[in-house]
Amino acid sequence: MVDGAELVQPSRRPDSDSTAREGFYTGLTTTNEANCSPSEQSDAILQKRDVVEGQGFGRLGRRVLRMSSFSSVESANWHLTDRCNYSCTFCFMKNLPGIEADLSRGKEVIATLGKMGITKLNFVGGEPLLHPNLKDFAALARDGGMTVSIVTNASLLSRDKLLDLKPSVDWIGVSIDSSREEIEAALNRGHGRHVWNARRACNSIKQEGVKLKINTVVTKLNFDEDMRPLIAELRPLRWKVFQMLVIAGQNEEHLSRLAPSKEEFEAFKQINREVTLESGQLPTFEASDDMVDSYLILAPDGSVIKNSHHRYEFVPLETVLSSGLSGIVSPSAYHARGAKYEW
Numbered sequence: 001m002v003d004g005a006e007l008v009q010p011s012r013r014p015d016s017d018s019t020a021r022e023g024f025y026t027g028l029t030t031t032n033e034a035n036c037s038p039s040e041q042s043d044a045i046l047q048k049r050d051v052v053e054g055q056g057f058g059r060l061g062r063r064v065l066r067m068s069s070f071s072s073v074e075s076a077n078w079h080l081t082d083r084c085n086y087s088c089t090f091c092f093m094k095n096l097p098g099i100e101a102d103l104s105r106g107k108e109v110i111a112t113l114g115k116m117g118i119t120k121l122n123f124v125g126g127e128p129l130l131h132p133n134l135k136d137f138a139a140l141a142r143d144g145g146m147t148v149s150i151v152t153n154a155s156l157l158s159r160d161k162l163l164d165l166k167p168s169v170d171w172i173g174v175s176i177d178s179s180r181e182e183i184e185a186a187l188n189r190g191h192g193r194h195v196w197n198a199r200r201a202c203n204s205i206k207q208e209g210v211k212l213k214i215n216t217v218v219t220k221l222n223f224d225e226d227m228r229p230l231i232a233e234l235r236p237l238r239w240k241v242f243q244m245l246v247i248a249g250q251n252e253e254h255l256s257r258l259a260p261s262k263e264e265f266e267a268f269k270q271i272n273r274e275v276t277l278e279s280g281q282l283p284t285f286e287a288s289d290d291m292v293d294s295y296l297i298l299a300p301d302g303s304v305i306k307n308s309h310h311r312y313e314f315v316p317l318e319t320v321l322s323s324g325l326s327g328i329v330s331p332s333a334y335h336a337r338g339a340k341y342e343w
């Protein structure tokens, strides 16, 4: 539907590499906290810290503590690229530094995430389907035991592409912000046929038995919309609704025109909160404050993006592996936004 070539930045593309995939990282002992509530998990972690530090286990103790901290945060979003064939005005990942990971770097990144106890990896963008190694990375993550997810604008998700990705992907998230083409066009989400195309893609995803998620961004253009009929028609297992996030250097020039107030976001929530999804769950709503310090997010080169004050900072992934997530992801904020679910 869309000619993706016009917005592609070729110099940032890694070379494709057909190196054979293999199981590459060893499992990591993680604490069994799956049956605990988030607060119980935090308590459990603190208790482990007390025990470990109290007994003076030195390096071993610090390692156990670090693994406990990581094991509480089990999912990560990797923004494989900031290139996109769309140019949505509200996009908050359009200007990222560094070179996109090639297959070799991707192996390192996924292996490191495995060591950190990540069990679900979400490939996002930009448009992740533009990355030449998306399928390789998905297979690597899956082979390493992770649940694999992709979030896409769906414009490049042809039936052939879906069948190609299907063996390595558990979830596909499709971005739709409105049931009205004119709203999507006003947001620059596509070129006037986004809703039509997203419908097509969602139907194909369902038919192929891949788990479907819908992502919606609330702005001043859609905060009063009742999207329940569209959601009921598309039948996703999850519907995540985000208040437009404003980040310096990405989209702050659209703050006054597009960013909804707290009250406007709440209005969208009130209208749409009672649609029951196919999973039996209700939608998940994330205000922009809920997103601060609550995601483990990676830039295209695999560095960790810290989003604390509506501004990004970048920390090498290997540094995070050795020093922990403190100051980058707060386990309580991570769990408070409902990050852990039946995936």
Ligand code: SF4
Pocket (backbone or CB within 6 Å): 084, 085, 086, 087, 088, 090, 091, 092, 093, 094, 125, 126, 127, 153, 175, 189
């Ligand atoms: S489709 Fe997503 S990545 Fe692309 S411009 Fe829109 S919000 Fe940004």
